[in-house]
């Protein structure tokens with residue numbers, strides 16, 4: 001614990017969640033502050049009667065402190081190095097750090113790795129860092145040094161992509177740039193398939209790594225099917241479908257840039273394969289008239305709800321899009337349907353999909369219940385970290 005830090009005292013009784021190691025302090029739980037903590041500052045958090053509870057990064061907003069430790073310790077270089085080392089060792093245990101078939105994985109998954117506000121993705125030697133809190137942004141140099149020390153010559157470059165992810169009111173003038181090295185070789189392997197990843201321009205850190213295992217499952221179900229990959233982005237699910245022996249694969253995304261990336265990636269893996277076609281179109285429009293065209297449909301929409309207030313609307317959108325799929329998928333078809341909205345719970349998402357199935361009146365069996373892969377771990381004390389939910393459904 002650093003004694004010179006500002007102090008935050010919680011209201012009586014509000015220490016309970018911290019005693020259960022939950023990593024957030026909500027602004028409503030704060031009784032008083034001493035020493036004028038500002039956004040990004042480290043603060044010590046105490047119970048109303050002065051018992052030390054935790055240390056974390058201060059933030060303006062409903063989550064007022066993102067906690068880094070519940071022990072009394074210094075938050076300095078060795079602290080960050082240990083955190084990065086633990087994250088790397090966990091990926092090593094998953095068989096991801098020495099894998100000739102898969103060279104892309106998530107190295108740091110925020111709260112899941114005890115580093116709230118920080119995402120680090122590993123792209124065949126280049127790590128892309130995305131800071132979601134000013135506190136993390138301010139320690140970026142230490143994080144880069146820790147990455148260099150822990151990864152050694154496995155690390156070719158570190159790219160900071162926080163310009164759009166930092167709270168926009170924080171007044172931090174962040175510009176996306178390399179913090180170490182420079183590497184424009186953006187090709188990675190996922191289960192032996194090749195992908196060009198554009199971390200400079202792409203969405204998130206460039207690639208949706210979290211669907212790796214779910215894509216693999218699509219491969220398993222694709223033989224002889226006509227596949228619709230809706231919200232395809234870089235085309236991930238489509239390649240697995242082609243590899244799995246699909247009859248035809250249609251990839252759809254509203255972004256023309258995403259369609260361009262998808263076509264490039266298909267060409268890279270399956271040159272001149274006539275089974276694949278990609279369309280830049282709106283999902284709700286495209287799915288207006290697809291009656292009996294497909295017998296495998298993947299729906300992986302963007303987070304329809306980013307905030308709590310938007311949950312109701314998001315559930316309506318999930319219901320609408322899934323209804324279109326249930327009503328039109330061929331008999332004996334398989335639907336892969338996902339939600340990546342953290343604020344939409346597994347139960348609520350399931351209810352939305354159930355309602356959609358009921359509207360269609362079809363007989364539907366749940367074949368699999370999917371989630372995020374192990375390199376996107378959930379901190380057991382932070383169940384909110386389980387954000388990706390998926391269902392694989394057999395439609396009679």
Ligand code: SAH
Nearest residue numbers: 208231232233236253254255282283300302
């Ligand atoms: N399935 C992808 C990730 C999907 S991300 C993968 O495995 O990598 C969500 C995508 O939905 C984005 O590419 C975004 O451009 C697209 N999108 C957002 N709104 C859309 C809409 N109304 N219709 C079609 N695509 C949309």
